[in-house]
Amino acid sequence: MAAGGRRARLRAELRAEVLAATRLIVVDHGVETLTLTEVARKVGVTPAALYHHFGRGLPDIVSQAADDIVDDLVRELTDAAGRFAADNFAMRMIAPSRVLRSWAIGRRREFCFLFGTPAEAAGDEYAAVATRWVLRLAGVWGPVFVELWAARGYPVTSSHELDPRLLRQMHEYATASGLALPPEAVLVMLNCWRALYGQVTLEAFGHFSPLLGDQEPMFEMLMRDIVSGLGLAEQYEAPARG
Secondary structure: OOHHHHHHHHHHHHHHHHHHHHHHHHHHHOHHHOOHHHHHHHHOOOHHHHOOOOOOOHHHHHHHHHHHHHHHHHHHHHHHHOOOOOOOHHHHHHHHHHHHHHHHHHOHHHHHHHHOOOHHHHHHHHHHHHHHHHHHHHHHHHHHHHHHHHHOOOOOOOHHHOOHHHHHHHHHHHHHHOOOOOHHHHHHHHHHHHHHHHHHHHHHOOOOOOOOOOOHHHHHHHHHHHHHHOOOHHHOOOOOOO
């Protein structure tokens, strides 16, 4: 093997080890314990050596580890949506939403890493990193809204009744995410996401515990409300019971 190919292979192996170690630290001990020194110790190199492969140090490592987690999550969400027919818009929204809830509850520390408190570890890059995650997740639910809008539409607030600042931002979001939706339709989609994210976050962070020990009924009520508001009440399917 040529020297260049060997070096590339070793770089790829080290990158994989570093990102695996980062995720292991987060899962085992929480994002608050994530430091460049701890990552280097896990991999068996010096912190200085990591800068040769991750130019900005810990922020770059956090960014790439987060991207890997999101890759895995998006695959799970996409697979869940793909189990339903193309015209079953409600379940193509609900199925990945249920997976997101289960993932957030079962993997709280990774959820916190993405959506909670990685800002200090990521440094100034956190805003850009978080924006990438949001757009990746929009790629799961967004196309369903686009197809629903094209096929039968859904109730929206007239653009004349909306704050121009809000309309501008909805237009910018549609452009950034590549969604072929008018601003008022984007607003409905983001309001649905806001409700889903709020419910999942409250449960994952334990904000309702121990007052509400079983929050699945509340989650399913939200799912019914969302699809009913989109005119899809007849497509709702209750979760299967094992």
